Amino acid sequence: MLSFYLATLESDEDKETMTKIYEDYKNQCHLYAWTFLDNEGDVEDAVHSAFLEVIKRKDKMFALKPSDFKRYLVVIVRNKALDILRARKRVRPYEDEFLTFAADTAPTMDETLSGKELVELVLQAMEELSPEHKLVITLKILEEKKNPEIAKIMGLSKKQTENTLYSARISLRKKMLSMGVQNESERV
Amino acid sequence: MNQKEFDHKLDAVIKQALLLQIERDIAALPPDDEARKMNLIRPEFDAKMRRICARSDRRDRMKPVLQTARRVAIAAMVAIAILFGTLMTNTAVRATIVEVIVEWYEQFTRFVGISSEEEAKHIEARSWSPAYLPEGYMEVSRFESDSTIVEYEDHDGNLLLLRYTVEINDLTVDNEETIYSTIEVDEITYYLSEAASEAKPNVLVWFEAGYRLNLSGHLDVDTLLSVAVSTK
Numbered sequence: 001m002l003s004f005y006l007a008t009l010e011s012d013e014d015k016e017t018m019t020k021i022y023e024d025y026k027n028q029c030h031l032y033a034w035t036f037l038d039n040e041g042d043v044e045d046a047v048h049s050a051f052l053e054v055i056k057r058k059d060k061m062f063a064l065k066p067s068d069f070k071r072y073l074v075v076i077v078r079n080k081a082l083d084i085l086r087a088r089k090r091v092r093p094y095e096d097e098f099l100t101f102a103a104d105t106a107p108t109m110d111e112t113l114s115g116k117e118l119v120e121l122v123l124q125a126m127e128e129l130s131p132e133h134k135l136v137i138t139l140k141i142l143e144e145k146k147n148p149e150i151a152k153i154m155g156l157s158k159k160q161t162e163n164t165l166y167s168a169r170i171s172l173r174k175k176m177l178s179m180g181v182q183n184e185s186e187r188v
Numbered sequence: 189m190n191q192k193e194f195d196h197k198l199d200a201v202i203k204q205a206l207l208l209q210i211e212r213d214i215a216a217l218p219p220d221d222e223a224r225k226m227n228l229i230r231p232e233f234d235a236k237m238r239r240i241c242a243r244s245d246r247r248d249r250m251k252p253v254l255q256t257a258r259r260v261a262i263a264a265m266v267a268i269a270i271l272f273g274t275l276m277t278n279t280a281v282r283a284t285i286v287e288v289i290v291e292w293y294e295q296f297t298r299f300v301g302i303s304s305e306e307e308a309k310h311i312e313a314r315s316w317s318p319a320y321l322p323e324g325y326m327e328v329s330r331f332e333s334d335s336t337i338v339e340y341e342d343h344d345g346n347l348l349l350l351r352y353t354v355e356i357n358d359l360t361v362d363n364e365e366t367i368y369s370t371i372e373v374d375e376i377t378y379y380l381s382e383a384a385s386e387a388k389p390n391v392l393v394w395f396e397a398g399y400r401l402n403l404s405g406h407l408d409v410d411t412l413l414s415v416a417v418s419t420k
Contacts, residue, residue, distance in 0.1 A: 024220060025220075026229060027220055027223035027224050027226070027228060027229065028217050028218075028220055028223050030223075030228040030229055031217060031218070031223050031226070031228060032213065032217060034228070035213075040230070044230075044233055070214060071210055071211075071214065074210055074213055074214055075210060078210070078213070115201075115204075118201055119201060119204045119205045119208060120205075122198075122201050122202055122204075122205040123205045123208065123209055126202070126205060126206075126209075137202060137206075138206060141199050141202045141203050141206065142202075142203055142206040142207070159351075159402070162335065162337070162351075163337070163349075166331050166337050169195065169198075169331070170329070172198075172202070173198070
């Protein structure tokens with residue numbers, strides 16, 4: 001597997017760097033992929049795709065500090081794993097379950113909840129999202145990718161990408177509402 | 189705070205939450221020397237991946253090239269046919285700033301809006317809404333981004349989606365298991381993708397006043413068309 005990656009690189013220096021990266025992170029990447037996936041084949045696919053992605057972005061990634069590089073690599077492995085999960089169960093846009101709204105005395109994003117509490121709430125709500133929604137939100141908000149790029153990564157049309165992102169936001173918003181947080185303007 | 193401000197604030201919180209999750213995931217991973225002892229990687233994996241990737245890598249590189257060449261060829265053929273037809277019926281040519289080329293794919297019907305960049309700047313910004321909605325339907329949300337998406341819902345949870353944009357973007361409509369046709373009403377051409385099964389919605393696409401509009405829902409064609417025609 002390593003020689004395949006090396007063959008796609010051009011300079012000897014790049015090959016040395018990639019060899020070191022592969023040897024340093026391959027085991028942890030496998031372990032991390034196992035936290036999302038439940039079979040060896042999918043784990044290998046996710047890890048393989050992740051290292052290919054590193055090579056594709058090598059100009060940016062090879063220049064990173066080790067701590068930043070590891071963070072990026074973890075995000076890549078996570079996205080590849082989510083993509084595999086998403087491909088397994090094709091979630092169509094619009095067919096999300098809408099939850100009921102919280103009581104009108106719920107705290108808003110401006111009051112009561114501290115920033116830390118709100119972040120924890122969002123984390124909890126995100127855990128309940130489908131793999132497709134998790135992936136599109138990660139790509140759009142964390143990695144700040146444009147919609148055409150997301151469409152290419154997820155194998156969707158541009159329209160489907162916009163609709164998936166839209167339904168992901170709605171789903172997240174409504175899960176948060178069911179946990180007791182709402183926009184001030186939505187308070188009845 | 190309005191919906192847009194709420195969304196921006198929520199995006200910032202989501203980003204913080206995702207970063208926190210990644211940090212927690214990294215902290216939870218054992219150090220490399222411990223992970224190595226777990227023998228997670230199959231020795232056969234390296235050799236197998238080398239063979240599979242060497243073959244699929246060449247095929248994958250060719251696939252986008254072939255797809256692009258095919259698209260260009262089809263678009264050129266249709267463009268020539270449309271221009272020829274336009275020349276032959278000169279009096280029927282409308283002075284619009286958008287010309288549409290319809291491309292057929294194996295799986296998708298694709299509308300490539302071609303408009304003058306300069307003329308696009310002069311398109312008046314506006315909101316679109318249907319004057320007619322079937323009984324029970326009401327607007328439940330409006331999402332503004334690169335394009336605007338408006339959601340209508342009836343008492344049974346059936347959705348009707350209106351989407352519109354002034355940008356020069358591609359729109360792809362899934363035409364697998366759909367019947368494609370065009371309908372002319374008041375000098376506007378509505379491109380209909382009629383679903384062959386109940387599982388898929390019917391979709392109407394049309395161009396008006398420099399905008400591209402898309403209406404989709406599980407309504408019969410006549411009702412959907414009525415909503416589209418009333419949308420101003």
